[in-house]
Amino acid sequence: MRAQIEVIPCKICGDKSSGIHYGVITCEGCKGFFRRSQQNNARYSCSRQRNCLIDRTNRNRCQHCRLQKCVALGMSRDAVKFGRMSKKQRDSLYAEVQKHQQSLECAGAGAREDNSNMADHNCAYRRGSSAALSDLDDITTLPEGLLFDLPLTPEDAGGEYCNLDMLGGSAGSSSSSQSSPEQSSLDFADGNNSIKHEYQLLHDSGLFSHAIVNPVPESCSLLEIEHIIQSVVKSHIETSQYSTEDLKRLAWSLYSPEETRSHQTKSAEVMWQQCAIHITNAIQYIVEFAKRISGFMDLCQNDQIILLKAGCMDVLLIRMCRAFNPINNTLLFDGKFASPQLFKALGCDDLVSAVFDFAKNLSRIQMSEEEMALFSAAVLLSPDRQWLTDVQKIRKLQDKVYMGLQRCLQKEGVSDEKLAKMVSKLPAMRSICNLHIDKLEFFRLVHPETAFTFPPLYREVFGSEITFPDSTEG
Structure with a gap:
């Protein structure tokens, strides 16, 4: 029955549905949106007339109208599941499924051969990939193998793919393009020694292994630096899971001793699954962060995939310090601050x-936030990752980001000391990433069936050669 239901498009936005969620046939994106709105007791507002069109391409532009449509069509946390529907509701649903199947059969007659089906699917996927990825929940629903391949550089998306209008933001053009000609260059000659010193630290750390003979040009375009700063910082702010205001509000929302003990008594499989979902949610935002950095989408598809797979955990660790409370040594986890225990x-x-x-x-x-954004981007754009195709292009992009970070630090007058401290954390990040992979591999060996149920994006990023039993499918 579920397979039959899925032929009916999402009632909220018209995208491909995945079943009945909270009482209504919806896609994974609208299901996740409604879940988050209820978990967070969200109160959205509409900047227009409260009658915004909600469809696949613009469902993220107005959260207020999207939620109102969810409620109007019957989505409810208390809604009964399909198996508990009344006979009248079930008969009505069967009738709708049959009617929709008949219309599809009429429209698609003569176009059912395997090759044409695959071609149609690929074209439709590329056309809708920007809209799909603009809803962060949708990334985990994509077929495995497509998680990083098609979404990042669709062949026919053109220049509109990174247009922030699609994602509920403003266009990506920088106001600094209006700068006067007199301010078009910035001389970093005075800071040459300190910058070279920090580049050497990057080189020594192992994450930034390329040797830089002339790390800083005699003069560097202020316009270029300001543009990359604005791009990276804007991307960081727009793709942070929690705003600074949210984090302040949640600061003293702690797990009680009883809740902590409840988590401690869970099985390893259940706790690993919960953490895998938590990490996957964070990775979705990091994928969006990368996509919106000026220049990232200009890299070839292969290099985008490698940089994301290799660097997303590093960025996650950097971002994590935003959600850490040093006063009581707790970390935000599923809406509350948790202790290591x-x-x-x-x-x-x-x-x-x-x-x-x-x-x-x-x-x-x-x-x-500026420094964290630029540091995250510099780590993500590391040209020393194995199997990269265009190392020089990535190196130039990283150098621009690094110069932006240097400029931000110079404003504070503590560039040498602070940057040295930031760079000194790189080996610890690498160590944690390797330790996580080791622990995951061991868990996969001991609990292969549970590992197979981890979110597809998590499995894609931290992939393994282990073959899982067919019996776990379905």
Whole structure:
């Protein structure tokens, strides 16, 4: 029956549905949107006339109208599931399914051969990929193997693919393009020695392994630097899971001792699954962060995939310090701040301890949102990752980001000291990433069937060669 229901488009936005969610046939994106709105007791507002069109391409432009449509069409946290529907509701649903199938059969007659079906699917996917990825929930619903391939650089998306209007934001053009000619260049000659010193630290850390003979040109375009700063910072702010206001509001929302004990008594499988979902949600935002950085989408598809797979955990660790409370050594996890003891059931005390220690040490640096954004981008755009195609292009992009970070730090007058502290955390990040992979591989060996149920995006990023049993499918 579920397969039959899925032929009916999402009642909210018209995208491909995935079943009945909260009482209404919807896609995964609208299901996730409604779930988040209820979990967070969200109160949205509409800047227009409260009658915005909600469809696949613009469903993220107005959260207020989208939620109103969800409620109007019957979505409810208390809604009964399909198996508990009344006979009248079930008969009505069967009738709708049959009617929709008949209309599809009439429209698609003569176009059912395997090759043409695959071609149609690929074209439709590329056309809708920007809209699909603009809803962060949709990334985890894509077929495995497409998670990073098609979404990032669709062949026919053209220049509109990164247009922030599609994502509920403003256009990506920088106001700094209006700068006067007199301000078109910036001389960094005075800071040459300190910048070279920090580049050497990057080189020594292992994450930035390329040798830079002339790390800083005699003069660098102020317009270019300001543009990359604005692009990266805007991307960071728009793709942060929690705003600074949200984090302040949640700061003293702690897990009670009873709730902590409840988590400790969970099985390793259940706790790993919960953490995998939590990490996957964060990775979705990091994918969006990368896409919106000026120049990232100009890289070839292969390099985009490699940079994201290799660097998303690094960025996640950097972002994590925003959600760390050093006063009581707690970290935001599923809406509340948790102590390290809450994760006991994972069986990874050394990994958990390393993560909390890293968050504590990084938070001491007290990075601003600007600095964190640029540092994250510099780490993500690391040209030393294996199998990259255009290392020089990535290196130039990273250098621009690094210059932007240097400029932001120079405004504070503490560039040498603060940047040295930031760079010194890179080896610890690499160590935690490797430890996470080791723990995950061991868990996969012991619990292969549970590992197979992890979110597709999590499995794609931290992929393994282990073959899972067919019996787990379906």
